[in-house]
Amino acid sequence: MGKATKLQALVTGELAGTWCVLINAHVHPQHPRKQGLLPQGYSKDVRWSDGSVTDGVLKPVPIWYIETPDARVVVDTGFGDPEEVTRIRLAQGFPSMMRTRPEWHVPAALAQVGCRPEEVDAVILTHCHYDHVGGNELFTKARFYIHKNEIPLALAPPPWAAHYLPECARHLISVRERLTLLDDEQEIVPGVRTWRAGGHTPGSVVVTVDSDRGPAAIMGDVMHDYLNLEHWWPGTSNNYWNIDDLVRAYQRVREEARIVLPGHDWRLWDLHPGGRVI
Secondary structure (H helix, E strand, O other), rough: OOOEEEEEEEEEEEEEEEOOOOOOOOOOOOOHHHHHOOOOOOEEEEEOOOEEEEEEEEEEEEEEEEEOOOOEEEEEEOOOOOOHHHHHHHHHOOOOOEEOOOHHHHHHHHHHHHHHHHOOOOOEOOOOOOOOOOHHOOOOOEEEEHHHHHHHHOOOOOOOOOOOOHHHHHHHHEEEEEEEOOOOOOEEEOOOEEEEEEOOOOOOOEEOOOOOOOEEEEEEHHHOOHHHHHHOOOOOOOOOOHHHHHHHHHHHHHHOOOOEEEOOOOOOHHHHHHHHHO
């Protein structure tokens, strides 16, 4: 019998964002419907880097470890140094809340599954926002896979593309000699494939992993939260590129995937204890 595929979510940090993870779902704070639309990480007291305190939602920043008979694959690499990113974003006028712990640092997180960064064969970036590329340099031997539509904004972001940080371009430049640009449908290794969803960003990809339970879909930020799945209501808030692409991606996942894994929801660890999916 061949070696079974493993898929595990590993926490590398936590950040905060707006409580509204559904497009056009902002309601008055006292509106009775608000309670039913709050994500699991909702908090009334998020302390932002500019000193303000408001409500918001605390979100995990995961990477995904996939082990197949052929390769060790990691999806996304976290936000790197939270203090550096916080300074950059505050200078741009975006207060943040980001934090990590020693056990959440990427090498320590990977040690939980018996892997070191230099042992990873492939890294797939679901997109190139700052909280998905910050640990690229740790993976010194891996081949990197990014959809070709991500490259222009990642390397030369205009001011309105707020989550592509100019300072993060170095995380792509540093791996350029090991970089493969993805087409819209592509197999990375047997049993692991990507397809362009778009929606959240021009080149956002969904990563599918074959398993005995059926295909698992790693959604990246195409689907932030289980609320998006349960209400079948795309998100998140105003942080999207193309709503038509989002709707098409949600429909495809609904038809094809048996396990759907949102990008920033603490509830995943309740449904998959320890982050172990397959």
